[in-house]
Amino acid sequence: MQHILDAISAGDTSSADFANLDLPDHYTAATVHKDEVDMFEGVTSKDKDPRKSIHVEDVALPELGPGEAYVAVMASAINYNTVWTSIFEPVATFGFLERYGRLSELTKRHDLPYHVVGSDLAGVVLRTGPGVTKWQPGAEVVAHCLSVELESADGHNDTMLDPEQRIWGFETNFGGLAQIALVKSNQLMPKPDHLTWEEAASPGLVNCTAYRQLVSRNGGDMKQGDNVLIWGASGGLGGFATQYALNGGATPVCVVSSEEKAAIARSMGAELIINRSEEDYRFWNDEGTEQNPREWKRFGARIRELTGGEDIDIVFEHPGRETFGASVYVTRKGGTITTCASTSGYMHEYDNRYLWMNLKRIISSHFANYRESWEANRLIAKGKIHPTLSRSYPLADVGQAALDVHHNLHQGKVGVLCLAPEEGLGVRDHELRATHLDAINRFRGV
């Protein structure tokens, strides 16, 4: 791998030289193992430890197919999907790989007894497969995580609707938490020049998801002046949703669980903040069997107090079961609840009278299409939206990085250095960086 790193570090290696680099037949990757999916049987979710299930080991370089690229991964990041994969919840991801493997001769490569995980990367294109014309070896890139086949008509208005839509590194193999990744070339986007490798890798999945869920016509279609309720406003998704609300002239109402997280939301420019721990909302009884509408009302009253009597136009939902009833209740007449997840449980309950009588809409959202991802990355590259990286781990410690996210001990995003030997490398536009340095470093060291 050293010769690949040397070529990247040299800064003046030509595309032809990159194309001629010898590729190793093995590389180091973070994996989970098919024969270990039952290892946590009888253990509570919280006690399932990604450090036990994630291995960092040598795996064989897969064959490069048409329309694909190998990328030398300088840095990656932890997403919640790696937490799900590593604790084998709600299902083990090997079923996804088996199903993908049955699709074609080429996709069989993905069905292996190990799963290379990870849905973000920043790095350098090493080789492209037949049919790739847009990207050349040597290109500095980030990758979004939408993998589509696009053989069916269904996906051609919105690629998220492709029947063979998958999340790379979660529902496919050869993900980004590794020294080399295999991606489709239509996952590639230019790396923002003013960011380090680990900063550039970190927005990816959550930034694109937040863009579609809140800004895109396919999601919340947010407009100036909207009041946007953002759960987990300093977390992975929420850290970007808060920035999109502020950047688009809306007013975020940020929900967080500590003063430290409130300070981060404030540093992004948010003024209306609810500390859910301090105010101790109990939307459910202790058994978790019944909700308490009086608590929804208390929450709604607090929102009105902050907004000067206004209700919420768009709720940015992802905690799911725990909060969904309250989210539906506090939305204004005609307003929208956008949901992309159910971290606290996927069997949601809400009082439908508040929905239909007030003509509220629930809109589902999932990742983002290439166009939306490109737009989200473009805003990062222009310095209008910033990475939310708080710390980075070496690839060897990826299990600990996933544990931090699993236990909600992190802020914003947790990065992982793959080939990058240290943090701080890869910046090409120092002038733009200097302009935004405070914003880029906002989540650092907290």
Ligand SMILES: NC(=O)c1ccc[n+]([C@@H]2O[C@H](COP(=O)([O-])OP(=O)(O)OC[C@H]3O[C@@H](n4cnc5c(N)ncnc54)[C@H](OP(=O)(O)O)[C@@H]3O)[C@@H](O)[C@H]2O)c1
């Ligand atoms: N469909 C998609 O495309 C997509 C994409 C990305 C992520 N997701 C999913 O979205 C969820 C969040 O992802 P993320 O990357 O933002 O995770 P994250 O970095 O852990 O942030 C989520 C935040 O939500 C808040 N939260 C957690 N449980 C809560 C609860 N019971 N009640 C209220 N707030 C709660 C926490 O903030 P506080 O403690 O500060 O309140 C937490 O920091 C995960 O389930 C993930 O799998 C889905």
